[in-house]
Amino acid sequence: MLKPLLLYRGFLTPQLPHLISFGINSAQASTLFRRNYCKMDDKIALDAAKSAAAQAAVDQWVTEDTKVVGVGSGSTIVFAVERLAERVWKEGALADMICVPSSYQARKLILDHNLTLGDLDRNPKIDVYIDGADEVDSHMVLIKGGGGCLMQEKIVASCAKTVIIIADYTKKSLRLGEQWCKGIPIEIAPMAHVPVKLKIEALFGGEASLRIALKKAGPIVTDNGNFLLDWKFLAKREYNWDEVNRAISMIPGVLETGLFVDMASKCYFGMADGSVKTQNK
Ligand SMILES: O=C(CO)[C@H](O)[C@H](O)COP(=O)(O)O
CATH class of the missing domain: 3.30.70.260 (ACT domain)
Structure with a gap:
């Protein structure tokens, strides 16, 4: 986790004199650096939170009895697919698992990780659907579709026995709109x-x-x-x-809304301190 940060800092350090020579004074330049470092720190912290939530959800909900997994879209689901692939290819588990995608991105993720690709024609009954969300309120109403994939996501989720949401701590709110301001x-x-x-x-x-x-x-x-x-x-x-x-x-x-009402059973939130909190319906 430290390596990208160091690389990033290594990349940035030589830029300082150039910024100053572009007419930015040293105080402004160091503020700019701090902002950039913070953004990078935020991204690392958010990715760690997404990864922790994804791993906890996959390990709890995908077992040898799980035959068909619905795969959501976005940046958090990438960590879930990585964990599924690790279970299959490193741990020799989940040999019969079929993955049904909810978007072009999800389809490509499944193929890139050499997992078995399914579809709703052949696999209309999904054991568990795992996906991210843009916001989750205290009643487990979700806003989805920030990445534009809400229609297929809702269709695939509607075919699942259980819908599990994975998210970082910035997605948790009491009321919709508290965190997600893009509509x-x-x-x-x-x-x-x-x-x-x-x-x-x-x-x-x-x-x-x-x-x-x-x-x-x-x-x-x-x-x-x-x-x-x-x-x-x-x-x-x-x-x-x-x-x-x-x-x-x-x-x-x-054609479809990004409001997912009464669909999710459980949400896993990766927290800033590395822990995972869950919320049930
Ligand atoms: O609905 C979605 C895509 O349409 C995503 O699941 C949602 O936007 C969350 O994405 P991320 O995991 O990148 O925060």
Whole structure:
């Protein structure tokens, strides 16, 4: 864990004189360094927390009796797939396990780790689905879809006996919106993005914006060829998320919402001190 930090520091140290010669004074330069170090420290701490949560969940929920595992998407699930691969390839366990992906990313992760790839045509019954989340509230309502994969994630999760969430400590909140400020992702048919936006705003307030790509002109296109709205709801309004989810799902043109209500059974949070906390439904 120390190595990347040292490498990073090694890379940064020679830059200090250049920054100063670019007109930044030494105090500003050292603030900049501290910020960069902090960001790197944060990333290391967050990755350690994600890894701890993933390992605990995989070890508890994937046993020799587990035949089909649903694989979520995002950065935390990478640690879960690594642990599954370690169990298969280093420990000689889980020989019959089939993995069903929830996105292009998940499919590639499964293939890259030489795990057995399944699909919902052949494996419609999933023993356990493991995935990350953008936020988990005290009632285990989830916001998902920060990485744009919510529709397949919800479909695969709906086929599972048990849905397990793995996350770092920044995802845990009492009420939605406390931690995640990018809004609730909603997958929509491209032709409907304006009417759906207007209907959501009229029904529930806030603002729904089309998610725009960073390295492509125009909107993000999901694995299913659709667009995404990110709905920033009103922080002060009390929402019944089950009702909101049902109402938004009924708007023509909405294909799926990133609100996962009553789906997750247990959440594993990797904490800053290296421990793992769990939350049950
Ligand atoms: O819903 C998702 C992708 O659409 C992810 O599970 C969610 O965004 C969490 O991602 P990460 O593990 O990177 O924090």
